[in-house]
Amino acid sequence: MTETRTQRLPAAERRELMLDAASIVFGERGYAGTTTDAVAAAAGVSQAYIVRTFGSKEALFAETASRAVSRIKAVFRQAAASESAAEESVEERLGRAYVDLVADRGILLTVMHLLTLGHHDKFGPLAREGFLSIYRVLRDEVGLTPQEAETFLAKGMLINTMLGLRLPDIAATQPDAGELLTCVLEGAADEVVTLSTKHQPLGQAVRHSD
Amino acid sequence: MTETRTQRLPAAERRELMLDAASIVFGERGYAGTTTDAVAAAAGVSQAYIVRTFGSKEALFAETASRAVSRIKAVFRQAAASESAAEESVEERLGRAYVDLVADRGILLTVMHLLTLGHHDKFGPLAREGFLSIYRVLRDEVGLTPQEAETFLAKGMLINTMLGLRLPDIAATQPDAGELLTCVLEGAADEVVTLSTKHQPLGQAVRHSD
DNA sequence: GTCTATAAAGGGATAGAC
């Protein structure tokens, strides 16, 4: 066993590592299904240190989920804003946007889990606000119409669900899974193109840091 | 307090009541977030009795989720199959199908939660199979093309997410929530009509009991 | 900056009474 453990690291850096780990674990198991111990194991630190660093499991999730929402918005903004740079079309940008998101497996799934917490006293408001803020980015900064944004969101959620379900893993043996998957992914490619050819010009999309 | 508690009931009947309660609670909180105690409280029985009746929390969820998946399929089948009866069009049937589903608040949300359990040893396979079986009903019995089924599923999931988020509750104060909501719901109505005018004839859709 | 040890609470499951 090559134990890389127990190395002293600057707090900020270690913090990022812990959030990365949290993103993955929360993305897999959701808030209630995740133990701080599992996050600790994934981050290679002790359970107590996780709690000490973030204060509580709730605070850890709030931070992880907020970060995930921000990243999604950042990726969409980037896809829309860099219209001018290079010879890359907005279509390609938007296509890559989703790929970028999916590359970090935890981000999208953590947000999906956040979206199941509407009933929660503390996370419910966070979830609603996060969802609406993503919608606003698509509408106001990417320049989609409400209908386009809605279709985009719907398809994105279906894709995320299928990824969370691990349908790709069984596509080989289950023909229907493969069919649905290719159908949706092709559709998504179309989708991106369709949208990007219709959306209104957006000038320099303002980059709030939120 | 009008306590209706501690009434002896036939086992089968009590069982149904417990499953109804479980459907609501699991739908709100998900599998991991639900305690058998909460289900017991909702059903008006003791926690021990819930566990004794179903054997374990896992078994209770498996049964609740399976029942929910079956009901969804049943509603879709019904919408498609009763084409002949009365002067009601298939459009109206499909429209009502969703309304019927949403009426029982727990059904859809329980399935949504099931769909987040792809990683789970036991529920993962159940989730994948449930999802694919719903897809098959839409494709093989309702007669949608893969693309139509996919669009239908995507929009359905977006609606379910928004309901779970309780967006309708804040639509009054949050203009954007209202906008998205009306946009999606109108779209859904269109959707149903659009689909139903295009799908292939389906004869007598076979009614498996599963 | 990070760990070990442990307290305190929560929750699933079992036993047995009625």
Place this chain on the structure above:
DNA sequence: GTCTATCCCTTTATAGAC
């Protein structure tokens, strides 16, 4: 058919050592 009481494991959070 249904409840009360209770066991025991899991999990969050704290205290304090290094």
